[in-house]
Structure formats: structure tokens, C-alpha cells
Amino acid sequence: MPVTFTNRHGGVSQGVYSSLNLGDHVGDDGAVVLRNREVVSAIHGPMQFMNQVHGNRIAIIEEITDEAPTADALVTGIPGITLAVMVADCIPLLLTSKEVVAAVHVGRRGLVNSVAIKTIELMREMGAQDISATIGPAICGRCYEVSAEIHQEVISLFPSADSRTNSGSFALDLPKALLAVLHDAGIAVDISHGACTVEDADLFSYRRDGITGRQAGLVRL
């Protein structure tokens, strides 16, 4: 059940997308993005991407399709299919078990609409016995500054998301909140990949750079 997180190095994209941009929806040259995806596939096998919309729809993948399903979680019980979640500040959450794996896109809206828990429930329905989670690089609780209104809205639901920036303004700690959600669900969580996308120059960050590329979390049975 290998899990991997790409960073921005090792691809062929230029400029703000330099260099391993895997996002085909961010303004980069489509042919170049395909070459980048081939670089990753050569190592990690055929990949299924999704058209992420900050919702909580889950797509069950039985074969790889060129047409990316519109979803914020991909699940498969079939060995050899690598599931990909693209991110540049949102949390790439990878869920593994001996029977089923999943790649989940968890931003602020994904946290609120329970996409992670819905995915875990579906994995269990599909036969997953003992699920583990890996949280990948995402914007941290010091860097994710938000308005007072959004701060209140989120911490009323997820108290552990409460955070402040270094200058003392309202912020949200989404990885910490997701960790609490997963612990409440009885899931063991590996947070060792959890660098901050804004602070780590090796990673794409939308909040830091605006127009930029996307890295990916990858998981397969």
C-alpha cells in the first residue's frame, strides 16, 4: 500500500509551474503537463486523477479513464491503479487498508462537508478492515489567515482548527482539525509528511504564489 507525495521538482514545466506541475486546469501547457504525468507514472504506475470541486462526492475507480471524474475522493479496491489527489495548500489525505485505498482532497470546505469521514465509511462498506491515514503537505495553522467570520464558522464545528498567524490575526489549522476528526473515527494517522506548503519552497502553494502548479498525493493497493 505505497503512499507518495510529489513536490515541484523533476518535471519539465517552466516559469511559475516549474517544474513537476501535475495540474491540467491551472493554465500550464497541456502537453507539458501530460509529460510530467508520464514522468510520475513511470515510477508509480497508471494514475487516475479527478476534477476536484471542494465537494464531497466520491468516485469508485474500477479502471483508469482519461475523463477525470468530478469528485473530491477516489476509492479503489483494484491493485495497480494509482489514485491521485492534486493540491497546492489543501490537504492531500491518503487512506490505506489491505482491501481498499483512497485519495481525498480536504480543504476548508472538504473539512466542513465531511469528505474524509464519508470516504472512510465507503471504504468500510467496500470491505476495508483496518484503515490508516497519511496527511500530506498543506498550508499550516500559522499561514492560513482567514476572516473573523470564516474563522468563527469553522471553529464552531472544529474547535481544534483554532489558530493565529504569527502577527496574531485569525487563522485556521486544517491539518490539526483533520487529525482530530480521524482520531475520533479511530484511524491511525501518519503526519510525518506534513510540511507547510507556504513555507517550503520545494512545494507549490496557491496562497503564496497565486498562479502556480499542483503537486499530488498518490496511493495504490
Ligand SMILES: [Zn+2]
Ligand atoms: Zn506555514
